[in-house]
Amino acid sequence: MSSKPVLLAILLMLSFQYCKGQFNGKRNKKELILEVDTIAINTEFNIYDFKNINRIREYFNKSKLEHILKLEKEKDWPKLYYALKDYIKNFAIRNFYVDTYWIWRLAKLTELYGTEEEARSLYKLVLRHHHQGIDIHEIEIYYDSLNTQMTDQFVPLDYYYKLVEHRKAIDTLRPPPGVLLNMGRRINSRKADYGPTLALNDDVLIFTSQRNESEKGLDFTENEDLFFSTRKNGFWDLSQELKAINTQYNEGSACLSRDKKTLYFSRCESPLSMGNCDIFMATMQEDSTWGGIKNLGFNVNSISWDSHPSLSHTEDTLYFASDRIGGFGLSDIYFTYKDGNGGWARAQNLGPVINTRKNDVSPFYHPKHHVLYFSSNGQLYSFGEFDIYKAYKKDNRWSEPVNIGPLVNGPGNEFYFTIDSESRDLYYSRSANRDLTKQDLYSFPLPMGANPNALTRVTGSLTDSLTGKPFTGIVSIIDMDEKVEVAPKYLKADGSFEFDLVNNRNYLLVIQGDEFFRIEEMFYLDGPADFRKVTEPIASRVKFESIEFDIGQSNLKTEMYGDLNKIVNFMYDNLDFFLKISGHTDSFGSADVNLKLSKERAKTIRDYIVIFGGVDQHRVSHEGYGSTQPIVDEITEEDKKLNRRVEFEIYRPAVGVGQGK
Known part of the structure; x- marks a missing residue:
């Protein structure tokens, strides 16, 4: 990968910042389509092929555009809708940032004359590709609405883990084990470590590290090199340097073929490089060493930065990232494929659904499924700077990218995502803040949001x-x-x-x-x-039909446990609530005996909730009132039954009250 991503991140912070536009006026029901669509559906595929993306730089047809302007002036919306559809399907890369207005107009017209799915896809294209200076004031408000609604759905992890920790003694709920589990010092160093890749059978991990230094003149500078580790008996060995590949130049971002005999990687600032960084390949020699290193050539590499190679599971397509001139943004994802002669065909841009006006990098194609994972700071629905997304390929079209969620993506930067062949574990690099020199490798069981299935x-x-x-x-x-x-x-x-x-x-x-x-x-x-x-909502005072003691008894009965467990669960789910248990009897018998019996019943229930249920004792109080607080006058046996009760008062205490001090 080399030093390029650090530079990209710095450029990111200085450019393409969102301007928070004001939106005046009211939106009707149809204008709220995007606000309802708060998470991309995996089967929502792009409706346009945009076949000119890799054929021409920009599409322009003077007569068609003049016709569109005429229809716009005449407010002939049905004809304008069809004219725009015909015009926009021919767009090339440059059109997405010079003609974004027309995509926006088509999106609004599609709400009236097309389908909601089509309108959503068009709006999202606008959100990915509009630039400052385009007078589309509603874009930012749509973006903010989309992003906020999606990310705010998820429960903050710090609160969630506190909740689970508090109730784990009795509950079935568990967080995914090992979330944010650092791979430790057998893999990571004091310098930046990133760019993991796995062999097909998941027993070899190759990654990039800045732990080495190289001499340049009188100074020593951090050098990017490739390292590897093998897994034995479920544990990763101490990482070793891939010495046959590493040089005085920067190497990184590797991927390995299925048979482990071909290695693709990036090498930067070398005499054999065409640009800042190029993609190279090496082959396994008969003596089990790497050799035959060669540049993939001008069909793949450019005079700019090219890195992050990833093979498709059929190994006939290679995905990579590049900041070459002519893309959608600061860095785009490209692909090349094997031609009829066994060489790599001319690289092509992956298109406007995957790529944005910002940075889209570190592609990873799943080893078994048609799913592409990548890192972006320009996609919709983000939790931090760079997040990991997934997109599905079907009929040569890409679905709307899906943020894989907060169990992977956080407020910092997430890059270089990879999954084992069985989709059980993930490996990726992240920095807790914007300092990319502090990246470490992490590994933990694959969360549901990242699962390809x-x-x-x-x-x-x-x-x-x-x-x-x-x-x-x-x-x-x-x-x-x-x-x-x-x-x-x-x-x-x-x-x-x-x-x-x-x-x-x-x-x-x-x-x-x-x-x-x-x-x-x-x-x-x-x-x-x-x-x-x-x-039904919980009233401040609750009485359960099941909580009825035998006459003269204070022992719990089996049929009481279900409702008592509801109380226990509620107390675990809502840590700021307190509980008061009140025991009551009917008027039959001695007042002193009734008072004692009511206290015993309240205490029995309190003990179940505190001792068996594990609720903090300072949150639960109990008292017995005998027959002093009847709810009905006792005329019949049914009246007496109503007065023989246990009440649960659930409440939030006033600030500073009942905190166990």
């Missing part, structure tokens, strides 16, 4: 059974087969939720909040599923 949509909602209004709360889904939890989300404003999951697995759905008792449901996913849940 997470294509089955699960939707649902939760509403108040009394009013029909939506609840607020947190939705969690646990993969019971893999024993990990999907990144939890907040219920949307309308009470709905959605997840993309791997089909044909067992899951547990959990919805929790401070207005209702937790809802849990086990299900086996066999195709798209929808869960429409309704429940």
Whole structure:
């Protein structure tokens, strides 16, 4: 990779900054299409092929454009819609930043005369490619709405982990094990380590490191070199330098063929380089050493920066990143393929769905599935600077890129993502802040958001059974087969939720909040599923029909456990709530005996919640009132039964009260 990404990041910080435009006026229902579409659907594919992308620099047809301007002036919207469709399908790369206005106009017309899917795709093209100076004031407001709604759905990890830690003694919920698990000093160094790649059988890891220094004149400077580690008995050996490849120049960003006999990598500032960095290949020699190193040539490399090679699983296509002139942004992803003579054909741009006006780098093509992962700071829905995205290929078209979620992407930078062949573990590099010299390699079980098979949509909602209004709360889904939890989300404003999951697995759905008792449901996913849940809100005082003691007794009965566990779960889900348990009897018998019995019953329930349930004791109080607080006059046996009760008062204390001080 060399020093180029550091330079790119610096350029990023100095250029192409969003201007936060003001939007005046009201938007109608159709203008809210994008706000509803808060996460890209994996099957939403680009509707245009844009066949001129790699044929010409810019498309221009004077007569057609004059006709479009005439229709615009006459406000003949139906004819303008079809004229724009015919014109825009011919766009080449340059059109995406000089003629973005026309894509925007077509998007708005498509809301009226086309489909919502088509309109969404066009709006997203505009958001990826518009530049400063274009007078489209609504773009930023759309972008902010899209990005905020998507990222704000996810529960912040620090809060989530505190919640799980607090309740893990009794709960089934677990975060994915080893999230943000640094690979340690057997792999990482005190310098930057990044760019991991795996051999097909997942037993060889190759990566880039800046741990070495090279002498330049009287000074020593950090040198980028390739290192490798082999896995034995489930553990990675101490990393070693790939000495046959490394030189006094910078080497990095490698990928290995299936048979482990061909290595593609980047070498920078060498006499054999055509530009800043070029992609080279090496072959395994008969003596098991690397040799035959050669530049891939002018069909692949340019006079600029070319790096980050990744082979398709058929190994007839090579993806890579380049900042060559003529792309969509600061850096784009390109591809080349084997021609009929076994050489590499002229490189082509991957197009306006994958590439943006900013940086799109470090492509990784899954070893078994038609899924491309890459890093970008120009795509929609971002959690930080550079995030990892995935896109699916079908019928030679790319789907809308999907952010793989906060269990991988954070507020810093994430680069160089790779997955093992079985889609169980991921390997990637990240920096906790903008300092790219502090990158380390991380590895942990693959979260659901990054899984290439997470294509089955699960939707649902939760509403108040009394009013029909939506609840607020947190939705969690646990993969019971893999024993990990999907990144939890907040219920949307309308009470709905959605997840993309791997089909044909067992899951547990959990919805929790401070207005209702937790809802849990086990299900086996066999195709798209929808869960429409309704429940009653919790009153400040709760009485369960099951909590009814035998006459003169204070022992718990089996039928009480279900409702008592609802209380326990609620207390674990809502850490700022407290509980008061009140025991009551009917008026039959001695007042002193009744008072004692009511206290014993309240204490028995308190002990279950605190001792067995594990709720902090300072959050639970109990008291018995005997027969002094009847709710009805006792005339019949049914009246006495109503007065023999245990009440649960759930409340938030005033600030500074009940904090166990």
